[in-house]
Amino acid sequence: MHELESVMLFSLFILFLKTASGCELLGRFEMPSFLKQGDVMIGGIFPIFNKQVSIYHNDQNLFRFDLRAFRWTQVMIFAIEEINKHPTLLPNISLGYRILNSCASPTNTLRAALTLVGSPAEMESNSLCPPSISAVIAESGSSQSLAVAEVLGPFQVPIVSYFSTCACLSDKTKYPTFFRTIPSDFYQAKALAALVKRFGWQWIGAIQSDNDYGRNGILAFTKEVKKLGVCVAFVGTVLRTYKMDKILHVVEMIKQSTVKVILAFVPEGDLYPLMKEVVKQNITGIQWIASEAWITAARPSTPAIYRSFGGAIGFVARKMAIPKLRPFLAGISPYTNTGAAFVRDFWEVMVGCRPPLSGELPGTQAKSEMCTGAESLMNSQDAFFNVTELRVSYNVYKAVYAVAHALHHLLFCQPFEEKPVRPCLNISEIQPKEVRNSWVHFTNQFGETVFFDQNGDPPASYDIINWQLRDGQVQHVTVGHFASAANREYELSIQEEKIVWRTGKMVITVPQSVCSAVCPVGTRRAQIQGKPTCCFDCIPCTDGTIANSTAECTPCPQEYWSNGRRDKCILKTVEFLSYHEPMGIALIAVSLLGAFLSLATMLVFIRYRETPVIKASNSELSCFLLFSLFMCFLCPLTFIGRPTVWTCMLRHTAFGVTFALCISCVLGKTIVVVTAFRATVPSNKMAARFGPVQQRIIVCSCTLFQVIICILWLKLNPPFPDMVFRYSKKKIVLECNTGSEAAFYAVLGYIGILAAICLVLAFLARKLPDNFNEAKFITFSMLIFCAVWITFIPAYVSSPGKFTVAVEIFAILSSAFGLLISIFAPKFYIIMIKPEKNTKKHDFCWLGSKHLMIFLPGSVVLKVSSVVCWSEPITWDKLVRQ
Numbered sequence: 001m002h003e004l005e006s007v008m009l010f011s012l013f014i015l016f017l018k019t020a021s022g023c024e025l026l027g028r029f030e031m032p033s034f035l036k037q038g039d040v041m042i043g044g045i046f047p048i049f050n051k052q053v054s055i056y057h058n059d060q061n062l063f064r065f066d067l068r069a070f071r072w073t074q075v076m077i078f079a080i081e082e083i084n085k086h087p088t089l090l091p092n093i094s095l096g097y098r099i100l101n102s103c104a105s106p107t108n109t110l111r112a113a114l115t116l117v118g119s120p121a122e123m124e125s126n127s128l129c130p131p132s133i134s135a136v137i138a139e140s141g142s143s144q145s146l147a148v149a150e151v152l153g154p155f156q157v158p159i160v161s162y163f164s165t166c167a168c169l170s171d172k173t174k175y176p177t178f179f180r181t182i183p184s185d186f187y188q189a190k191a192l193a194a195l196v197k198r199f200g201w202q203w204i205g206a207i208q209s210d211n212d213y214g215r216n217g218i219l220a221f222t223k224e225v226k227k228l229g230v231c232v233a234f235v236g237t238v239l240r241t242y243k244m245d246k247i248l249h250v251v252e253m254i255k256q257s258t259v260k261v262i263l264a265f266v267p268e269g270d271l272y273p274l275m276k277e278v279v280k281q282n283i284t285g286i287q288w289i290a291s292e293a294w295i296t297a298a299r300p301s302t303p304a305i306y307r308s309f310g311g312a313i314g315f316v317a318r319k320m321a322i323p324k325l326r327p328f329l330a331g332i333s334p335y336t337n338t339g340a341a342f343v344r345d346f347w348e349v350m351v352g353c354r355p356p357l358s359g360e361l362p363g364t365q366a367k368s369e370m371c372t373g374a375e376s377l378m379n380s381q382d383a384f385f386n387v388t389e390l391r392v393s394y395n396v397y398k399a400v401y402a403v404a405h406a407l408h409h410l411l412f413c414q415p416f417e418e419k420p421v422r423p424c425l426n427i428s429e430i431q432p433k434e435v436r437n438s439w440v441h442f443t444n445q446f447g448e449t450v451f452f453d454q455n456g457d458p459p460a461s462y463d464i465i466n467w468q469l470r471d472g473q474v475q476h477v478t479v480g481h482f483a484s485a486a487n488r489e490y491e492l493s494i495q496e497e498k499i500v501w502r503t504g505k506m507v508i509t510v511p512q513s514v515c516s517a518v519c520p521v522g523t524r525r526a527q528i529q530g531k532p533t534c535c536f537d538c539i540p541c542t543d544g545t546i547a548n549s550t551a552e553c554t555p556c557p558q559e560y561w562s563n564g565r566r567d568k569c570i571l572k573t574v575e576f577l578s579y580h581e582p583m584g585i586a587l588i589a590v591s592l593l594g595a596f597l598s599l600a601t602m603l604v605f606i607r608y609r610e611t612p613v614i615k616a617s618n619s620e621l622s623c624f625l626l627f628s629l630f631m632c633f634l635c636p637l638t639f640i641g642r643p644t645v646w647t648c649m650l651r652h653t654a655f656g657v658t659f660a661l662c663i664s665c666v667l668g669k670t671i672v673v674v675t676a677f678r679a680t681v682p683s684n685k686m687a688a689r690f691g692p693v694q695q696r697i698i699v700c701s702c703t704l705f706q707v708i709i710c711i712l713w714l715k716l717n718p719p720f721p722d723m724v725f726r727y728s729k730k731k732i733v734l735e736c737n738t739g740s741e742a743a744f745y746a747v748l749g750y751i752g753i754l755a756a757i758c759l760v761l762a763f764l765a766r767k768l769p770d771n772f773n774e775a776k777f778i779t780f781s782m783l784i785f786c787a788v789w790i791t792f793i794p795a796y797v798s799s800p801g802k803f804t805v806a807v808e809i810f811a812i813l814s815s816a817f818g819l820l821i822s823i824f825a826p827k828f829y830i831i832m833i834k835p836e837k838n839t840k841k842h843d844f845c846w847l848g849s850k851h852l853m854i855f856l857p858g859s860v861v862l863k864v865s866s867v868v869c870w871s872e873p874i875t876w877d878k879l880v881r882q
Helices: 002-013 067-084 104-115 140-154 183-200 212-226 244-256 269-279 302-309 325-330 345-353 392-412 432-436 582-607 612-616 621-632 644-678 692-718 741-764 773-799 802-832 875-881
Strands: 033-036 041-044 051-055 063-067 095-101 135-136 159-161 177-178 205-208 230-240 261-265 285-288 315-316 461-470 474-483 490-494 524-527 536-540 560-562 569-571 574-575 720-724 730-736 844-846 852-858 862-865 869-870
Touching: 002 244, 033 067, 041 067, 041 392, 063 345, 067 095, 067 325, 067 345, 067 741, 067 773, 095 104, 104 140, 104 524, 135 392, 140 159, 140 177, 140 212, 159 392, 159 644, 183 212, 183 285, 183 315, 183 461, 183 490, 205 212, 205 269, 212 261, 230 244, 230 269, 269 302, 302 461, 315 392, 315 474, 392 432, 392 741, 490 844, 536 773, 569 844, 582 621, 582 802, 612 621, 612 802, 621 692, 621 802, 644 692, 644 720, 644 730, 644 741, 644 773, 644 802, 692 741, 730 802, 773 802
Parallel strands: 041 095, 041 135, 135 159, 159 177, 205 230, 205 261, 261 285, 285 315, 574 730
Antiparallel strands: 033 095, 051 063, 315 461, 461 474, 474 490, 524 536, 560 569, 720 730, 844 869, 852 862
16 A cells, blocks of 8 residues: 555656557656546446566566457447436436546556546636536446555545455545445355355365455455365465566475465456466466456456366356347458557457557557458457357446436436435536445346445345366356355355366266375374474374264263273263172182071070070170171171162161161170179179160160161261272272261271170180180180271272272171170081080089089088089079079
């Protein structure tokens, strides 16, 4: 823009030189033009000649006559003449025109704009700066349109462009007088990004022209594709006036890059030198995406260019056929349009000969022979006369009609969109700013509604064009459509089966363009330092994470784990101590064995309940103890199998209560033994206080306290089945959560207290007579019990998973077997193996602390200083009776 501002200032103060092409200023603003006077004048600026520098001959200026742009001028003339003949549109008012050549240069466009708004010498007016035109139809290039908008802005002259797409021109704060009949690049960038997304291209190159059109177009496109995660590998810059070394630099960028898709946001004139060099170096295999500026251009649409650019796909404005235009174009002749600018150049290009006129008209130097005058264009089959697929020409046509409808609204006072009807204006009162404020919605003869939005833009509507070679000619085949919808949304429809890709064959396979191949399942992307985000390495996902349709590793849910390929989450292995595994079977077998031995011992005690050994060992407490041991051996069965709510509550409470009952029975036996054998004087009645009733009270009360603890535990915070993940990442350990650890350790602590009391009391009675004395056996059993449960605590805390349950079961079985074997094995041995010892003479022995006291009838006391045993039974009551 700084360059453009400099040119504007420069144009106001200095003069320019003139060449034969008519593309540069002379000492005054005089330019060759198509001119026709009318009641209202409309200006036009078109790039009839294209100025460029030869890439093969440095610094040599070339001027090429552009048939395409020349047809645009003729469409403007045709539309004005059609309007002048229209019975209802601007009746009795003639439109005139003045059309100038811009040479596709901002500098010459600026000169043309200043020429149009200048007052001819013959015009007299009291206005300080009377405008000579009411509107301008200009220009094809965005940079040229920016120049026109800048210079005509102060004059309030409305500009309607037919081919300038730069989104920057939609800024009404800067360019309030600019309008256009071609969609803005805002929508073309969205359309191109949608195309890239549709075909999954992630790694693309870009070519831009070194002007406002190319730079702003690529900038808008880059913003759109970045939202989609697409990377632009490089941006090459070209211009028609670039030297050969700059063109070769861009070609080298293309050759060295790995991209297979390249967007060229470049006008045809700027791109053509690059296209020729790409073809010359035989660069193929590139899928080209085209902007609307060159996809339908005639000059590059040749079989030679097709070798490298075949299958190109891009967007263009919707096409339309204009009736009666072909005869009008065929009627152009230097013999009937005598003196018309540029017609002789057109004739020389189309016919191949130079009309025999004196002098040279501005344009290119004629190098062909003189014409005979018999030449005609009526039967010509040149593409210039194909009016069935007009795109830019149709935009020119709509622009002229938009100006005409605005003028009609001003002159005939037609209300529009609830605007109040105001007094009609005379032709002499029409000012450009009035035209700018009078745009109307209208429906043309083709049924299309023409209007400008608040930014001066029309609604977006594109055809998707594909280059295809048919019968040796490059055809522009429509393969889809793009249209804007409400809220700046869009609709894209493509018939992929019709597309010919870069291979030159109609295949279904879409070309791929990625910097790095898509990561296989089970891997994630790892960004390569210093490269775009589309370039990455693939790294396997860590355990517990997967990657299937995405390029990122996502963690599996807590209950799941990744499979070997890291592409699927599978349920973790559920682990618990089951009935079917070897450890479970072994523990069940040992548990049932203990229960069987306990039950068998109980049956033996019942069977031999009248024998001296059983009578001497307090048979009632012994049966209670055997029953509790039987229950203790059955407790491990609740620890095996899948934990449930009921088994979790039962296993801990049953264990606590049964062991409390067991230790209570042992405590009762210990108290009776110690108390009885410590009663050494006749007056001591302690032994009588621990009869059967008191023994039952001791057992029940001690057990009841444990029951109360368990009830509170179940009521306040009971055990529950829980899934534990901390032991292994690949396993779910099912175990019973104790709920309240305080309650759990209270249950164990209470059993430990009972066991400690038993151990102390039994230890005090350890030196009593061996014959039928249980004190030593109880002491030994309590030592085993306490040792087992003391070692249980660290083993329980440190064992993982199902081994925690196994440790607890082992402690239960070990302590139960310790009690069963230590207390009952000696008695079982005497009853079953040594029955001769189970006699009365071994029933009654007494060991006093100092001497043996024997109480005889008649209050006779016999003192013996050694152990004495009686063959005749003497009841305990007699023994202790005073």
